[in-house]
Amino acid sequence: MSDNVLNITGIQKNFGGLKVIDDVSMDVRRGSRTALIGPNGAGKTTVFNLLTGVYPIDQGSIVLDGMEISQIPSQDRVIHGMSRSFQNIRLMPHLSTIENVMLGQHARARSLGNLMFPLGMLSKNKWRQEAEDALHNAGIGSYPGEVVANLPYGVQKRIEVVRALVSRPKLLLLDEPAAGLNEVETRQLQELLEQVSQSGVTILVVEHDMHFVRNLCDHVVVLNFGQKIFEGTPEEVHQNPAVLEAYLGREDSQPAKETSDAS
Amino acid sequence: MSGYLESQLIILCLSIIYAYGIFLPAASGQLNLGAAGFITLGAYASGWFNLSDGLGVSMPLSVVMAMLFTGAISFAIAFPILRTRGVYMVLATFAFAEVVSGLTINMEFLGAAAGMPVDDHAAVEIVVIAAIGVTLFSFYFMSTRLGLALRSIHDDESVSVLFGVNVRLAKVAAFTVGGMLMGLGGAMYGHHYNYIEAQAFNVLLSIYILLYVLLGGTQTAWGPLVGAIFFTVVPELIRNLAIEIGSDWLADSRFIFFGAFIVLMMVIRPEGVVTRTMQDRVASALAGRRKDTGETE
Numbered sequence: 001m002s003d004n005v006l007n008i009t010g011i012q013k014n015f016g017g018l019k020v021i022d023d024v025s026m027d028v029r030r031g032s033r034t035a036l037i038g039p040n041g042a043g044k045t046t047v048f049n050l051l052t053g054v055y056p057i058d059q060g061s062i063v064l065d066g067m068e069i070s071q072i073p074s075q076d077r078v079i080h081g082m083s084r085s086f087q088n089i090r091l092m093p094h095l096s097t098i099e100n101v102m103l104g105q106h107a108r109a110r111s112l113g114n115l116m117f118p119l120g121m122l123s124k125n126k127w128r129q130e131a132e133d134a135l136h137n138a139g140i141g142s143y144p145g146e147v148v149a150n151l152p153y154g155v156q157k158r159i160e161v162v163r164a165l166v167s168r169p170k171l172l173l174l175d176e177p178a179a180g181l182n183e184v185e186t187r188q189l190q191e192l193l194e195q196v197s198q199s200g201v202t203i204l205v206v207e208h209d210m211h212f213v214r215n216l217c218d219h220v221v222v223l224n225f226g227q228k229i230f231e232g233t234p235e236e237v238h239q240n241p242a243v244l245e246a247y248l249g250r251e252d253s254q255p256a257k258e259t260s261d262a263s
Numbered sequence: 264m265s266g267y268l269e270s271q272l273i274i275l276c277l278s279i280i281y282a283y284g285i286f287l288p289a290a291s292g293q294l295n296l297g298a299a300g301f302i303t304l305g306a307y308a309s310g311w312f313n314l315s316d317g318l319g320v321s322m323p324l325s326v327v328m329a330m331l332f333t334g335a336i337s338f339a340i341a342f343p344i345l346r347t348r349g350v351y352m353v354l355a356t357f358a359f360a361e362v363v364s365g366l367t368i369n370m371e372f373l374g375a376a377a378g379m380p381v382d383d384h385a386a387v388e389i390v391v392i393a394a395i396g397v398t399l400f401s402f403y404f405m406s407t408r409l410g411l412a413l414r415s416i417h418d419d420e421s422v423s424v425l426f427g428v429n430v431r432l433a434k435v436a437a438f439t440v441g442g443m444l445m446g447l448g449g450a451m452y453g454h455h456y457n458y459i460e461a462q463a464f465n466v467l468l469s470i471y472i473l474l475y476v477l478l479g480g481t482q483t484a485w486g487p488l489v490g491a492i493f494f495t496v497v498p499e500l501i502r503n504l505a506i507e508i509g510s511d512w513l514a515d516s517r518f519i520f521f522g523a524f525i526v527l528m529m530v531i532r533p534e535g536v537v538t539r540t541m542q543d544r545v546a547s548a549l550a551g552r553r554k555d556t557g558e559t560e
Binding site: 054074076090095096099102109117119146 | 426
């Protein structure tokens with residue numbers, strides 16, 4: 001078993017003439033909590049979409065746990081051990097909490113017998129029990145009799161994580177899990193993710209909240225304009241001039257430009 | 264049972280069977296306006312298989328064969344039709360029904376425009392049992408993991424894909440099983456009335472059945488049942504009311520009120536009469552009351 005759960009080598013994606021992802025390579029160490037950060041429009045979510053097969057890659061390779069997956073259809077990639085949450089909540093609004101979580105089990109239950117198993121009719125069955133337990137472990141009630149559309153935002157965000165987890169991924173992709181959460185909800189989410197990480201699941205997270213990233217992650221990859229500009233520990237990120245420039249602009253050029261304008 | 268009630272019961276049972284045939288694909292968001300085509304296929308297939316000039320098999324066998332026949336045709340056309348979406352799927356299924364109608368009316372061995380007599384008779388009880396069976400089957404079908412996948416596809420197709428749902432397969436399965444149910448409905452129609460003509464299965468029938476399903480609600484298996492009962496019973500109630508108060512005007516114009524009522528329902532409950540939330544609230548209210556009475560006893 002290799003040390004890396006994910007190897008991305010030289011992937012490239014163009015939308016028309018626009019290079020959205022330009023020759024990005026990165027590895028995700030098994031058991032790590034890696035963050036993928038960068039300014040708006042850097043291509044972070046696009047990387048997730050390429051990994052999960054929403055878009056095909058134009059060049060390069062994606063190897064998940066020793067297996068090349070870039071040619072595998074989107075619906076089959078989850079079987080190989082990768083699932084994700086979404087930047088904007090993408091729970092099924094007309095399904096209950098339990099049903100949303102049971103959808104996450106789908107990849108493990110694709111045989112004819114499992115497809116025709118009456119999940120909804122038997123109040124006690126192993127799939128339903130497992131979904132309830134997964135919610136309980138994440139500190140979420142099962143909210144019987146409620147469709148998820150009516151639940152608080154912070155709860156919905158965590159249900160998305162639970163739904164991704166019940167597919168039993170080796171690699172969990174989280175797209176801005178803390179966006180829009182208050183302090184208490186962010187802490188609850190962090191506790192949940194630490195628990196997930198301890199159970200042996202590798203986490204790759206796109207996040208804007210640097211405080212959250214510092215607390216959770218042990219490794220950071222920075223993208224800007226579709227290119228990788230830095231890779232290192234969360235502490236190093238703050239010292240790196242290229243990253244500071246990407247986020248804040250160049251410090252010394254600003255006054256110089258002003259003086260040249262004035263003269 | 265009086266002849267009038269019996270005839271209304273038959274219409275109700277057939278409507279329920281048809282409605283579930285349209286509901287199963289509609290649960291995943293596919294709008295099928297071709298009900299008449301599938302019903303025609305089922306009715307003529309079972310009639311001809313049963314006819315002594317045809318295959319001459321017994322009625323139970325001819326009904327099963329008609330369901331398989333309609334299912335096979337549904338399966339075959341599912342692949343091109345399910346490439347279309349929304350209003351284009353409505354048009355494609357409508358076109359399919361027109362093709363079936365046009366073919367049937369020109370086939371001499373099926374009686375052409377003169378219609379076809381059907382040999383064996385299905386009594387009221389058989390039609391009622393078929394409707395109950397279809398209802399129970401549909402409740403089971405929607406409670407399976409495949410049913411869950413269909414409802415997920417309805418809400419968000421691309422996310423369903425990312426969780427491993429084979430969207431194409433699920434849609435084809437729902438469309439095919441729905442076609443089989445409508446084949447059964449058609450076969451029941453033919454064997455009960457012992458006479459079929461292609462003109463009886465027109466576009467108005469397709470529209471009505473799709474309306475049953477959409478107004479009843481596509482989120483739960485209660486929807487088509489409520490929709491079919493509502494559409495069959497309410498116009499008759501208004502008619503009886505008109506006879507009761509002796510108003511010819513009301514009897515003649517009942518469909519104006521009915522139409523206005525449909526528009527009203529669409530405004531008040533755009534997701535259908537029975538929604539998922541409503542089902543859960545009723546279920547928990549019933550469970551609560553049961554618990555209350557349990558404690559007082």
